[in-house]
Amino acid sequence: MKKLLRKVLPHMLLILVVATLASVLDGLISIFMMNSIDAVMEGNRVAFKEDVVKLIIIALTLLPFSLFLSYSKGIFKRRAVTNTKVDYISRVFKKNINEFQRDNNSKYVSALTNDIITIEANFIEGVYEVIVSIVNFIVAFLVIGYISPVALGAGIGIGILSTIISTLLSKPLQKHHSKRSELYESYTSYIKEVLSAFHIIKSNNLTEKVQDDFYKKSHAIQEKGYVIDKISTYITSLQNLNMSLTFMGIVGISTYMAITGSLTLGGVILIVNNVEKLMMPLIQLGEWMPKIFSTKSLFIKIDESLKNQDNYEETLEIDGFKDAIEFNNVSFSYEDTEVLKEISLTLKKGEKYLIVGPSGGGKSTLLKLLRKYFAPQGGTIQLDGINLKDVKKESYFTFIANVEQQVFLFEDTVRNNITLYKDYTETEINLAIDRAGLRDYVDGLANGLDSIIYDNGKNVSGGEKSRIAIARGLLAKSDIIFLDEAFASLDSAIAKEIEKTILNFEGVMVVNVSHVVFEETKKHYHDVMVVKNKGVYSL
Ligand SMILES: Nc1ncnc2c1ncn2[C@@H]1O[C@H](COP(=O)(O)OP(=O)(O)OP(=O)(O)O)[C@@H](O)[C@H]1O
Numbered sequence: 001m002k003k004l005l006r007k008v009l010p011h012m013l014l015i016l017v018v019a020t021l022a023s024v025l026d027g028l029i030s031i032f033m034m035n036s037i038d039a040v041m042e043g044n045r046v047a048f049k050e051d052v053v054k055l056i057i058i059a060l061t062l063l064p065f066s067l068f069l070s071y072s073k074g075i076f077k078r079r080a081v082t083n084t085k086v087d088y089i090s091r092v093f094k095k096n097i098n099e100f101q102r103d104n105n106s107k108y109v110s111a112l113t114n115d116i117i118t119i120e121a122n123f124i125e126g127v128y129e130v131i132v133s134i135v136n137f138i139v140a141f142l143v144i145g146y147i148s149p150v151a152l153g154a155g156i157g158i159g160i161l162s163t164i165i166s167t168l169l170s171k172p173l174q175k176h177h178s179k180r181s182e183l184y185e186s187y188t189s190y191i192k193e194v195l196s197a198f199h200i201i202k203s204n205n206l207t208e209k210v211q212d213d214f215y216k217k218s219h220a221i222q223e224k225g226y227v228i229d230k231i232s233t234y235i236t237s238l239q240n241l242n243m244s245l246t247f248m249g250i251v252g253i254s255t256y257m258a259i260t261g262s263l264t265l266g267g268v269i270l271i272v273n274n275v276e277k278l279m280m281p282l283i284q285l286g287e288w289m290p291k292i293f294s295t296k297s298l299f300i301k302i303d304e305s306l307k308n309q310d311n312y313e314e315t316l317e318i319d320g321f322k323d324a325i326e327f328n329n330v331s332f333s334y335e336d337t338e339v340l341k342e343i344s345l346t347l348k349k350g351e352k353y354l355i356v357g358p359s360g361g362g363k364s365t366l367l368k369l370l371r372k373y374f375a376p377q378g379g380t381i382q383l384d385g386i387n388l389k390d391v392k393k394e395s396y397f398t399f400i401a402n403v404e405q406q407v408f409l410f411e412d413t414v415r416n417n418i419t420l421y422k423d424y425t426e427t428e429i430n431l432a433i434d435r436a437g438l439r440d441y442v443d444g445l446a447n448g449l450d451s452i453i454y455d456n457g458k459n460v461s462g463g464e465k466s467r468i469a470i471a472r473g474l475l476a477k478s479d480i481i482f483l484d485e486a487f488a489s490l491d492s493a494i495a496k497e498i499e500k501t502i503l504n505f506e507g508v509m510v511v512n513v514s515h516v517v518f519e520e521t522k523k524h525y526h527d528v529m530v531v532k533n534k535g536v537y538s539l
Contacts, residue, residue, distance in 0.1 A: 005127070007083050011076040012131060018072050019132045022065040023139040028058050030143055030273055034266035041265055073128050080124040084116055091306040098373045099308055106189030107305060114184035115298050118177065122291040129288045133281035140277035147267050150253055161242060165286065169235045173228065173294035180224040181298055187217050232290070239286030243279045250275045312375065316386060317395040321479035321509070323384045324348045325370065327536075331378030332365060339365045341534035342379065349479065352503050352510040352524065356517060356539075357531035363513045366531055367484055370511060372396055401473025403486040407465040409457035414442060415449040418471045428475060436471035437501050438464070463494040470502065481505070483512040496521055 005012070036051035092100070092108055145152035194201065194210055201210055254271040257263040263271075325347045332340045339362040347353055347370075357363050368374050369381060372393055381388040388396070409417050418429065418438075429449070433442055441464050445451040457465050466486055473481050481502065487495035496518050502510055503524045512525075522528060528539040 003087070004080065004084055004123075007087075008076060008080045008127075011072070011079055012127065015069070015072050015076055015128060015131050016135065018065060018069045019135040020139075022062060022069055023135050025058050025062040025065060026136075026277070027139045027143045027274075029055060029062070030270050030277075031146075032058065033273070034147075034264075034270040037266035037269055038264050069132070076128055077120070077124055080127075081116070081120050084119060084124075085112065088112060088116070088302065088306075094308070095306065096308050096310055096373075098368065099310070101373075103305075104189050106192055107185050109192070110181070110185040110188040111302055111305065114188070115181050115302060118181070119295055119298060122177075123295040126288040126292040126295075129284050130292065133284040133288070136277060137281035137285075140274045140281070143274050144271055144278065147270055148254060148257065148263060150257070157246070165235075165238060165242065169231070169238075169290050173231055173235075173290050174297045176224060176228050176231065177294045178297035178301060180221065180228065181301060183217075183221045183224055187221055190214070190217055232287075235290055236283075236287055239283055242286075243283055247275055247279055310375075312389065314390055314392040316390045316392060318383070318386075318391055318399070321349055321384065321399050325388070325509075326382040327369075327379065328382065329379035330369065330376040330381060332369060332374065332376050334365075338534060340369075340376075340531075340536075343534075343536045344379075345529070345536055347509060347511065348526075349509050350507045351526040353512065354517065354522060354525040354528045355511060355513040355531060356515070356528065361530075361532040362534065363531045364484065366536065367482055367511065367513050371400065371402065371482055398476070399478055400480045400482060401469075401476060401478035403466060403469040403473065403481060403483045405485045405488045407457070407469045409453050409460060409465065409468065411452070411454060413450050413452055414445065414468075417453055417468055418449075418475060420472055420476075422476075424475055432471045432475040435474050435501065435505075436467045437497060438467045438471055441467070463490050463498070466490060466498055470498065474505070478508065480509045480511070483510065483514065485514060485516075486512070487514060487516045492516075492518070500524075 032051045032055045036048050036055065039045075039047040039051060088111065141152065190213070194214070201207060251272055254263060254268050258265065258268045327343055327345045329342045329344055330340060331338070331342055355363050355366065365374075369376060372388060372391070375381075375389045383391060383396075415429065418432065424432075433439055442448055453460055460468070469486070470481075483502070487499065490498070495516060499512070499518065499521045502512075503521065530537045530539055
């Protein structure tokens, strides 16, 4: 909340300056109007004419300021909303990989859509309204004070009462906004699940159940929105009642002062005119302050969800993988499930390792430790003699490539999908394509490397996706390639062919976690290891 305000401070100051100038000009219009009415009452034609000319000049000057004020609001909102979104996404990418994977990513989608829309409607819009209202209130306050301190005293009373009411009433709103945000999160997750399971739902005749569940979830959100609107209406009604009573009071006081001769007719008109200008900002403040306060819970929720539990400071950069990765008595547990216990092993540069074992044995966990998604709770993993825990992730990730069963492809050219938007020469790209066995695929495309891959590879086969992932690793000149069930969904002939290609990579260490084991390729690995019963054993 505070960070966002700091970032848009110059825009807020601009609004403050423009709103102040516009409001002062408006106040001057009231004063010259009062003077012109009093001049008419006194029969002073010369003074009347002068005041009317001044009135017209000020009214014309006010026009560009009013336009600029609404323009500044647009700029302020655009900047504040963009900033909130960009800041959010950059903080999401600061999450640790394992902590991000532990969450359902609908949480982030919901925050980026629903929560940010609420922040825009209640906080960002609210900040603008509050600045303008405060400025208008102060100017109307000074104008009335200039004519009648008594009426001004009444104005102070309204201000204090109104602020107290707004603050007290914003508490229940905060709670409901936070609850609605949670409902949105679960709703977004549900929609994602239902749309991904479209064919399963249709082919198992589950449409009615889905529609029923969908109704319940949508209804819960609408119900919460209804409660929020209801509370907001109560708040606004109370504020309006407060304003109406005070308005009547001030008009009564100024009329009485006119009857007793302590105020001119122009003065009464000025006060009546400015009481409204004093009231409107207060009504606005009464409406917007609870909305602004209610978003506090959303900012807190977003902050909490973006915090990393593990904030270990990595200090070392590496310039490549030179010798070996060693596990020294490494133990790892998920909460209370111990998966690996005091394992020791050495993986050497350029060598190829096949990791097998029963389901749930801990193969993926071993790979996650190697990929630095987790750090072990016991023992150490040494990379060329230094503790992997101390190596900066970005630095380590430069030298490793991951090939998984699910390969993510961007909706972009084959070239950009292979280079991952980094600069390489045509020779380097072509070499990687040849070594990954992608030559036939690329040559068969109408536009070669400039052909577009659509919708996460709808027009690319499973084997071609794996080869693209391998070409990425080769091009990045990775020293280590980790494969995680990379061949699981491939035709065995294609899988064997890709595996053979990888086994021939010189100088590259390969760690292949796989259920799919081919006898003819198995013998080409330097070591085949089984991960089971919390240990790792060479076959
Ligand atoms: N994020 C997690 N939180 C809690 N427990 C987990 C988590 N990930 C894995 N486990 C548990 O740790 C154990 C090892 O899981 P792991 O995924 O490493 O096994 P695996 O050998 O790769 O299994 P599979 O071959 O079925 O993929 C399993 O009992 C699993 O339930």
